[in-house]
Amino acid sequence: MSVKLVKNAVGRMIPTEINGKPAIPFKGVGKHRPIGRKYAPPIATCTDYPDDGNKLAPDLKTALIKAGLKDGITISTHHHFRNGDLVANKIFNITFKLGVKDLMWFPSASFPCHEPIIEHLKNGTVHHIEGSMNGPLGRFASQGKMKGVGVLRSHGGRYQAVQDGDVQIDIAVIAAPTADPFGNANGLTGPSACGLLGFALADSQYADKVIIITDNLVPFPCIPWQIHGNYVDYVIKEDKIGIPEKIISGTTRITKSPDRLHIAELTAKFCNVTGLIKDGFSFQSGAGGTSLAIGNYFGKIIREKGIKARFARGGSNKFLVEMLEEGLVEYILDGQTFDLEGVRSMRENPNHVDTSPFTSYNYHGKGNFAPILDIVILGATEVDVNFNANVVTHSDGYLLHGIGGWQNCLFGKNVILPIPLFRDRIPVIRDEVTTICGPGELIDVIVTERGIAINPCRRDLMEKVKDSDLPIKTIHELKDEVEKICGKPRKAEFEDKIIAAIKWVDGTVIDVVKKVKE
């Protein structure tokens, strides 16, 4: 089978067909116009649902069968339980035992806990995965062992794909920390509390059949209803749907590395010097050790200036919650809670608000929240001299990370990547990134331990720092410095086989990942 390749707007060769469906090459930021109408699910009728609102089914197997489980369909799950999810493996163990084949698994992300699904990729139960593959599943795909091509989308891109009908979900299985028999559900309470269920919103709205699975069943009404029971077909009560200590992200400690602390301090100083930190500003940073340190420095500056941030975007964690409670930040608009303090705050504080990929990131909506952000702090595995960045592959070529909201956040007003110049003596800044996940025109500033590079297209920022003592350098200077330390990096070597496609926020293909040469 030979597949036709065409060059896209960032110079990458893209197949015109992926998994038997036409693929559109990336045309440039804002250049692709969608045509047509949103995906339209079948009209349901109350006649087909129980009069008393009780949709309880005896078990997941029964519900899957009732929902029309058969060969070749698409089953979706969400990743709010992160590495503590007990539901996805259970689904595919059931489908395997029933002899069902060639399923497409459409998680909002997969984690190392889903390694057992490799067996089901081997035995034919699962044909391929469309969704982030963090760790083992990505490595398996990079070895060329998955039958179909993986498709990676950002959080917003996943919503877009479902809304537009690019992906049609046959059965959505939504693990819910609390639910009622009607199917109303939330993530705020119960032994598997994960905060919110926003990643499952599209699934609930557009899937043909929706199954809620919970280990905390409450009488109607489950308040609040982050997921509307009016979209739900069946409700399952299980003993345990998640491992609480693994639901919460383990990365929530402020870095102690002097280099990383220096990067964090430089980042905060840059934001201050350029006037980005001002009354009513907004910011988003992640939950990594450096990001947390940046948040800490932001807090100090906010306190010193006697101002307030209008809002911060989560993933929330205890540090962000402290800023909210201290009054440094008026609102947290949160896409996923990263620790129990985040969950508690969202449950108790009306100013800690759950969001979804629809509100925050969907590029095929009437706007979204991402471009409203003043300061966006993001990571990258690699950045090139044109400011293009990579978040999915390592420099050895292996696909080991998802995109998350990263691509969507690039639309923020000032996108800053605080990154070390090298990791494990492998340069992070290079001539060319292994995989392009975001075009350089959207990335404004690179902050490293040895200097700050501003994207030349941001003359306004250049102007603002010109009289400062900030260590401003060109991206080429930074690249030369790291190559002096680590040497010129080797390029990863690949075979021709495409193992995954990286979608842009508008559904076009910005790059592909190939099988790593053994």
Added chain:
Amino acid sequence: MSVKLVKNAVGRMIPTEINGKPAIPFKGVGKHRPIGRKYAPPIATCTDYPDDGNKLAPDLKTALIKAGLKDGITISTHHHFRNGDLVANKIFNITFKLGVKDLMWFPSASFPCHEPIIEHLKNGTVHHIEGSMNGPLGRFASQGKMKGVGVLRSHGGRYQAVQDGDVQIDIAVIAAPTADPFGNANGLTGPSACGLLGFALADSQYADKVIIITDNLVPFPCIPWQIHGNYVDYVIKEDKIGIPEKIISGTTRITKSPDRLHIAELTAKFCNVTGLIKDGFSFQSGAGGTSLAIGNYFGKIIREKGIKARFARGGSNKFLVEMLEEGLVEYILDGQTFDLEGVRSMRENPNHVDTSPFTSYNYHGKGNFAPILDIVILGATEVDVNFNANVVTHSDGYLLHGIGGWQNCLFGKNVILPIPLFRDRIPVIRDEVTTICGPGELIDVIVTERGIAINPCRRDLMEKVKDSDLPIKTIHELKDEVEKICGKPRKAEFEDKIIAAIKWVDGTVIDVVKKVKE
């Protein structure tokens, strides 16, 4: 133009076409199966919306023109401001001045304050109205003066019609007590606070263009966002969008009429004797004087029994809020706030929850809340000996009321109509109702000042009251009693011209209203 009529399942003659669109006659409760898929709005793209999220337009006229205002389109509004709305009249004054013709106005309801729109029905700006016509507009239609046929739908039926594409909204104008420039909006705060905006949900989700008009603009983010800015095209700031004292319903006083109080007490006693008032039960009653008295009696019984209601459905008011705050009721699930205490409670109390016609009433969903209710208290202008009931016309034939959530609520487990035997010496219980809005099979109990009639199909209720001292009678006995007092009522006289159609919850036509003979 002759129109073909066919007899529907309740024996009424129904046209096969209404306003040039095919009409389906009512087939019986639960008998009509929808086919096809939900209405699919065009796919939008962020490329077409401002980068900074600021969708402010200078004024309503500009926004209407930008949104594609032209002859023959459909413009929708909501009625959360009830008789204090200042927006609908403004819209049609603008369209009139622009010379636009033949618009369809699709309000969730109209009120006496909209009487000026009669001028626009006369001058051709508005072709016809689909939506409840309370008062003057209904009288105008009943006089045969509206060009098109009015179409009345329940709250749930309106959601169904929009979701299914029976009605395609070109421009939705959503008056919002608070909004941000992105279009996020709520009804909780601001000088025109009305509580919630649920009646506009379908409009926001499915209209081609959505305009938010507010007199309380706040910086992004407007929290909570009862309406998602992601559905919004333009935002308008006006000085005043509603008259606060008229936004709040004036009917919220407990009746002082001895007859009505007697009816209320009998109703509560019936619910108690039959065991419907028990721990964890649920109820919905209205905001009329008798309903409020019933709520009061319910409160007493709940207190005496030391139990709790799991939830009550609003229209909320200060009496229901007191029950919530006293702990007699765990949750209020509210479709519209009827007074300022309702607004305050919804703003402050997380157990006072805003709902929408989607969650509560949409018959073409995967279930809705209505059938979960244990006790539903409703009114009627007329009831016949087969328990069929009328809520839209008076016995003189004039169309003066909307359906509201009335039809949807008929799906509750025990539907009770506490009504006087006569009003203004005109019998309420009669051989045949002027207009059938709800089929008798869904109406369980009629409570009057002279006795209680149980629908013969509810043998279980018959059984439960047989040893009680409740004044149980047949509906025929009640009819005979009222005719002894008032005489046999005259039937309203009509001409042949159909002036309005009454839709059932599934989009079929249950009855029509004809021009009143002068």
